[in-house]
Amino acid sequence: MNRHRVNQRRRIGPLLAGLAAGALLLSGCSADPLADQYREGSNKGFIAGDGSVTEIAVADRGDAIDFSGVTETGEAVTSADTLGEVLVVNFWYASCAPCRAEASDLQGLNAKFENKGASFLGVNVRDQAPNAIAFNETYSVTYPSVLDVDTGAMQLAFSGSIPPNAVPTTLVLDAEGRIAARILGQVTSPSILETLIRDTIAETGTTE
Structure with missing residues (x-):
């Protein structure tokens, strides 16, 4: 026994x-580790993404994301600026190898959708203005980026819904400012992101 x-x-x-x-x-x-890091002010490293794609049905989307920030050229931007059209938000920093690898693809899509229902906005999570501007010049990036290294406010704004807990991460926001899709990690297939953008534009009835 x-x-x-x-x-x-x-x-x-x-x-x-x-x-x-x-x-x-x-x-x-x-818990969202990225949000926790920024609340602590620790400015730690970021989690590497695997390129996975997540789409969210219209009925399942959360609240609209409310954000504001200042770009590398000193321009103020807010979430209200792009309501009514699709917004693609890319989290990046200059020394991030996959961020450099995807830069030309993102810029190509930005040019393709200019004045056609979607715009792009970067969120630079580590650099100050000179590095961000140098990156844009090197990779011919024309869309703006919010500088978020000092406050982490942009990351916190997005962390309550689908947190961009890897860099790079690319989010597609619908015309109401809600997250419709996410690519966690490098955009390795621009055609996939293009399809996500087109599908989200189609929800508004906008045609090219």
């Missing part, structure tokens, strides 16, 4: 440990 109880304890011990670990994992899923 004693040996049976010992064996039971040996089996139950790992089970309880596994349940405890699972509880920790579940509790961790409820």
